[in-house]
Structure formats: C-alpha cells, structure tokens
Amino acid sequence: MTAAEPTAAGPPAGALRRMLIPLALAQFICSFAGSNMNVMINDISADLNTTVQGVQIAITIFLLVMAALMIPGGKLTDRYGRKRCFLAGLILYGIGALLSAVSPHLGVLILGNSILEGVGTALLIPPVYILTTLLFTGVAARAKAFGLISAMGGVGAAAGPLIGGLITSALSWRWAFVFQALVVAVIVVLGRKVFDPLPADPTRRFDTRGAVLSAAGLVLIVAGILAADDNVWLMLALIAAGALLLYLFFRWVRTQERTGREPLLSTTLFRNRTSNLGLVTQNAQWLILMGTSFTVAAYLQVVRGYDAIQTGVIFTAATVGLLITSLAAERLAKRRPQRTLIQAGFVLTAVGVVVLLALVTGTPGVWAFAPGLLLIGLGLGLMLTPSVNVVQSSFGDDRQGEISGLSRSVSNLGSSLGTAIAGTILVAGITATPQRAYGLAMAVLVVVALAGLWAASKLPRARAGGPPRAI
Structure with missing residues (x-):
C-alpha cells in the first residue's frame, strides 16, 4: 500500500493527505515553542526582571518535561486512544500558551510554558508519529509523510527565532504565545477529522x-x-x-x-540494534539543532547586542537549508539508502558547525553566520526523516505506542541536553570571555556530530527504497 491508496478499513487517499496537515502542524508548533524564546532572551529578562540563565532554565525545563513524559504519553495512547490524547494534549498546550502570554514573573512563565505546554506536548506528539506509521505503509510513502512532519518540526525549530523575532519586534514577546494558542486552535478544529485505525483499550495497564x-x-x-x-x-x-x-x-x-x-517500557525495544543506533542519531540531531539555536541566539543578543528581529533574520539560512532537504525526503529515500542519507547529514552538519565557529570568531559581520547555519540546516533536514523512519519501521503496529514514545523522548532529551550543555558553557563565560565560551559551546556540538556520524556508520546497509534490516 502507498500513501495514494486507501487502507482496507481506513480513509481514502484524499482524507489521508488532509489528516497529515494537523499532524504536521502539531509538530511544527511544538518545535517552534522550543526555539522561539531564544530570540526573546533580552526582552523577557527585562520584562520579568530575570536573567539570561533564568530564561535558559525556562527553555530547558520545557524541553525536559517533554522528554521525561514522552514515554508515559506514548503508553497512554494505547489506553485512551491516539486521537483523544492528541486533542487533550493540544487543549492543555493552548491553556499553557495563554497563561505564558499574561505571566507577571518567571515562575508563571515556567508554569505555563515549561510545565503545561511541556505536558501537553508529551501527550500530543506520540500520537502524531503513531498515526503516521499506522496510516502510511511502505518506505517511500512513510518517508513522504515523515518528511513533511520532520520538515515542519525542523522548520518550526529553525524558523522559531525568525517568527518569534518578528512578533517580538512588532508587538511583544507575549504575542508569540498568543500566536501559539491560535495555531493550536486551528489544529484542534482540523484534528477532529483525524482517523484512529486502532481502538483504545481502557483495560490496558499503566x-x-x-x-x-x-x-x-x-x-x-x-x-x-x-x-x-x-x-x-x-x-x-x-x-x-x-x-x-x-x-x-x-x-x-x-x-x-x-x-x-x-x-512502562519493554526492554525488548533495546534488543533491536538498528533501532538503537537510529535513536542515537535522533538524540544527536536535536542536541545539535537546539544547542546551536540557543548558543548563537544568546551570543548575538548578549555579546553583539542584536535585537529579536535581527537575531531571527540570521536564522533564515538554517530554515532555508532545512526546507530544501526535508521536502526532498521522498525522492532521496528512493535513490539513496537511509544510512547514506544520515551519514551525509552528519558530515554536512559537522562542517557547518566548524564553518560557523571559524567565520564568526574571525569576522565581525552579520553575514558570517549564514554559510554555517545553511550547512547545518541542510544536514539536519537531510537526516531527520530517515532517522525517524529507521526507528519507527523497526517494529510492528502493536509496538508503535512504545517505540513512538521512546523515540520522541530520546529526541526531546537531545533538545534539552543541547540547551543545557551548550547553554551552560556559554552562560558561564558569556560576560567575562564571550569568544572563548562561544567557541567551547560550538566545539561540543562538533563532537556530538562526530558521535552521530559514528552511530550512523554502524547502521545496516539497505538498498535505496528498501527497509533497513533489523538486527
């Protein structure tokens, strides 16, 4: 079966494509939430009387709550149904976004953004990947669906600084959270027609x-x-x-x-070597993406004094790169093995981080950031989809709740580690030795890219358009 063919007991092709829209939008807004605050560091710090470290903590807690609760969230989909968890997560997320928009101090912002939005995301994201896996079968069809979702996730993370910067400069950082609530409302309306091919099992133990x-x-x-x-x-x-x-x-x-x-999580999930290696690559990808986003955004605002819109515009290069390679996922999956795509992605990303480090430390101009960010975007967009496909396709339909929760947990743990590790290195020396702190933070990301490349090289070989061989 392909994406253009109806399932035996499911919706026709047109309905499948329409259902993919709210699923992809959901991944977009959750990834957007993880990165858009990076360009609001100065504005939020001044408005809520906090510090750069305070904003870093709020961002990291949001990413961490997602990572910590993604496995339980995936498991709950079996008990209560994927569609019900998806809609419930969206509603909770929207409430958190509105609370963040009116927050009078950092504590309320953490409650709304870091806790409520984080819990909502943990409920709604596993169903996105489970439903996509169940509704689309075959490597090419699933690669196309995951390509759109991964592209929207990557663009959300990469374009978060640009969109957040535009909103912050034109209105206020608070309106960025209103924007999130409005997008969530649209997804809720569109998501009501999502089809859940598996019945919920209320007797399932949690x-x-x-x-x-x-x-x-x-x-x-x-x-x-x-x-x-x-x-x-x-x-x-x-x-x-x-x-x-x-x-x-x-x-x-x-x-x-x-x-x-x-x-909660069966140990048999870790007996699949292909899936394990795919999870390592996912963790590394999101660690690099969020680590780069926070490090570059904080450096631009605190050290170079750029405002939100200037900082956001600089990240356009990464967004363009992600779009180019993510949207080509289906064609690339037919022509090249998934292992090759992941390896090439890590090579491009590592080169991009090195270029970003070399040009920025030696050149004061703003355009010095563009080549490195473009290469990072191209590399990440190239490998996000095949990494997800490798992991999800390693298990049957009956294990999708577990592996989806584990997969998203590992990815979001990478995001939180990226902000925590690279951000902590940067924040520790950003006032005394900014160039050295920036260099150390970026050097850590190069090491992570090389570790991801090593894991990708250990993936089993497979022909182009064919599934990976599970071990």
Missing part, C-alpha cells in the same frame, strides 16, 4: 511507578548539568541521583516483565 522513576531520573540528570556553573558538587550529586533512579527504573521494568506484567 505503569505509574515506572513513569515516576524514569521522569525523575531524567529531570535530575539535566538539572545537574544546569547546576554545573554554580556548584560542581551539586552537579555531581544531581547527576548521580538521576542515574540511580534510572537504574532503579530499569530494575523495576525487568521485575515487571519477569512477573508477566506490562511495564
């Missing part, structure tokens, strides 16, 4: 203890990274506590499996 352990472990690890520039011992203590909770989580999962109960 592993509450596993959800708490996994979420708490991830939160403590990222919190430890954020504390690195304040207290090294606190950083080590938080990371150690987080690692202990994750260890207890996996022990709990093994216990549940041995007793015949359904855990």
Whole structure:
C-alpha cells in the first residue's frame, strides 16, 4: 500500500493527505515553542526582571518535561486512544500558551510554558508519529509523510527565532504565545477529522511507578548539568541521583516483565540494534539543532547586542537549508539508502558547525553566520526523516505506542541536553570571555556530530527504497 491508496478499513487517499496537515502542524508548533524564546532572551529578562540563565532554565525545563513524559504519553495512547490524547494534549498546550502570554514573573512563565505546554506536548506528539506509521505503509510513502512532519518540526525549530523575532519586534514577546494558542486552535478544529485505525483499550495497564522513576531520573540528570556553573558538587550529586533512579527504573521494568506484567517500557525495544543506533542519531540531531539555536541566539543578543528581529533574520539560512532537504525526503529515500542519507547529514552538519565557529570568531559581520547555519540546516533536514523512519519501521503496529514514545523522548532529551550543555558553557563565560565560551559551546556540538556520524556508520546497509534490516 502507498500513501495514494486507501487502507482496507481506513480513509481514502484524499482524507489521508488532509489528516497529515494537523499532524504536521502539531509538530511544527511544538518545535517552534522550543526555539522561539531564544530570540526573546533580552526582552523577557527585562520584562520579568530575570536573567539570561533564568530564561535558559525556562527553555530547558520545557524541553525536559517533554522528554521525561514522552514515554508515559506514548503508553497512554494505547489506553485512551491516539486521537483523544492528541486533542487533550493540544487543549492543555493552548491553556499553557495563554497563561505564558499574561505571566507577571518567571515562575508563571515556567508554569505555563515549561510545565503545561511541556505536558501537553508529551501527550500530543506520540500520537502524531503513531498515526503516521499506522496510516502510511511502505518506505517511500512513510518517508513522504515523515518528511513533511520532520520538515515542519525542523522548520518550526529553525524558523522559531525568525517568527518569534518578528512578533517580538512588532508587538511583544507575549504575542508569540498568543500566536501559539491560535495555531493550536486551528489544529484542534482540523484534528477532529483525524482517523484512529486502532481502538483504545481502557483495560490496558499503566505503569505509574515506572513513569515516576524514569521522569525523575531524567529531570535530575539535566538539572545537574544546569547546576554545573554554580556548584560542581551539586552537579555531581544531581547527576548521580538521576542515574540511580534510572537504574532503579530499569530494575523495576525487568521485575515487571519477569512477573508477566506490562511495564512502562519493554526492554525488548533495546534488543533491536538498528533501532538503537537510529535513536542515537535522533538524540544527536536535536542536541545539535537546539544547542546551536540557543548558543548563537544568546551570543548575538548578549555579546553583539542584536535585537529579536535581527537575531531571527540570521536564522533564515538554517530554515532555508532545512526546507530544501526535508521536502526532498521522498525522492532521496528512493535513490539513496537511509544510512547514506544520515551519514551525509552528519558530515554536512559537522562542517557547518566548524564553518560557523571559524567565520564568526574571525569576522565581525552579520553575514558570517549564514554559510554555517545553511550547512547545518541542510544536514539536519537531510537526516531527520530517515532517522525517524529507521526507528519507527523497526517494529510492528502493536509496538508503535512504545517505540513512538521512546523515540520522541530520546529526541526531546537531545533538545534539552543541547540547551543545557551548550547553554551552560556559554552562560558561564558569556560576560567575562564571550569568544572563548562561544567557541567551547560550538566545539561540543562538533563532537556530538562526530558521535552521530559514528552511530550512523554502524547502521545496516539497505538498498535505496528498501527497509533497513533489523538486527
């Protein structure tokens, strides 16, 4: 079956294409939310009487909440249905966006943006990938669908600074959250016609203890990274506590499996080598994307004194690059193996980060940012879709709830780590030694790109247009 053919018990081709629109828009607005605040650092800091680090914490918590709750969110889709979770997440997200728009101080902004929008995203994003996998079969058809969704996600993240900058300069940073609420309202209307091919199972068990352990472990690890520039011992203590909770989580999962109960996340998901390597590439991709976005945006505003619109315009190069390669995903999937596309993407991205670092530190002009950002955009757009396709296609329909939650959790963990690691390095020295801090932050992203390239090189070979061989 292809995307142009109706399923045996599903909607016709035209309806499938129409259902893809709200799913892609949902990925766009969630990715937009993760990056648009980067150009509002100075405006939010002044308006809410906070600091660059305060805004960084708000952004990181949003990304972290998504990562921590994405696995439980994916699991809930089996119990309550994918469409119901999708719409519920959108409504919660919209409430959070409106609360953020009227926030009087940083605490309310964190509640609205970081918590409510983060939880809403964790509910609505797994259904996007599960429904796409169920409705579109075949590598080319699924690559086309995921290509649109990944393109909208990548463009949302890359264009977030530009759109956020335009709104902030013309109106206020608060209107960027109103914009999010309006887009969410449109998605809710369009999403009412989304077809869920699998019935909900209200009797499906939900592993509450596993959800708490996994979420708490991830939160403590990222919190430890954020504390690195304040207290090294606190950083080590938080990371150690987080690692202990994750260890207890996996022990709990093994216990549940041995007793015949359904855990939050089955350990069998990690026995698929192809999927594991694909997850590593996803984590690296989003770490680089969000790390670059925060680092460059903060450097431009704090060090070079650019306003929101100037900062946003500079990121247009990355947006253009992402659009060019993401929208070509279907054609590329037919001509080149997915492994080759992912490898080429990491090479382009690594070169882009090096160019961005070399030109910016040696050239004061604004256009010095364009070549590097364009290459990063081209590289990320080239590999976002095949990475998702490799992971999702490694499992059957009955495992899509679990693998979708895991996949999105790993990707969003990469996003939060990108903002936490690169952002912490930058913030620690941005006032005293800005060039050195910028250089160190970007150097970390080069290392991550090389690690992603290594993981991609270990993926099994497959012919162009053919599925990867699961191991």
